[in-house]
Amino acid sequence: MNYIRVNWRHSHPDEPITLYSELNAERWEVRKVEVFKCGRYGFAGTEESSGDTKLGEMPVPDLDEIATDPQFEPAEITREEFEDAWNQRHSVR
Numbered sequence: 088m089n090y091i092r093v094n095w096r097h098s099h100p101d102e103p104i105t106l107y108s109e110l111n112a113e114r115w116e117v118r119k120v121e122v123f124k125c126g127r128y129g130f131a132g133t134e135e136s137s138g139d140t141k142l143g144e145m146p147v148p149d150l151d152e153i154a155t156d157p158q159f160e161p162a163e164i165t166r167e168e169f170e171d172a173w174n175q176r177h178s179v180r
Contacts, residue, residue, distance in 0.1 A: 088117065090169040093153060094160040100124065107164070107172040114146035120172040130176040137176070 089110040095103065103121035111117050121129040121140050129140030136142075147153075153161040 088166065089114070090164045090166055091147070091150065092162050092164045092168070092172075094162075096158050096160070103129065107169050108143075108147060109169055109173075110147055114148075116142040116147060118169075118173060119143075120169075120176055122172070128176045130173070 091108050091110065093106045093108075095106065097104075102123075104124050105122040107120040107122075108116050109118040116131075118132040119130065119140060119142055123129070129138045130136060131140045131142045133142075150161040150163065153159050
């Protein structure tokens with residue numbers, strides 16, 4: 088598994104500002120956490136989801152490709168960092 092965080096710089100109040108993704112070997116999302124400016128969390132996994140958060144419909148591009156768009160700041164993260172975000176998904180709504 089690979090783990091990424093993407094900070095999204097924008098002014099849309101209904102869109103997340105940080106996205107955490109757990110990716111399989113083919114870069115398909117297995118689990119995702121979205122963090123909104125207001126502190127709300129959205130999440131999606133193979134067996135559960137909240138709100139409008141859904142797993143991607145295609146593999147996630149490489150970080151270099153994501154970074155070509157200046158509104159996105161992608162980074163590879165540790166499993167522990169992803170799990171911390173995943174564990175927060177129920178504590179803040």
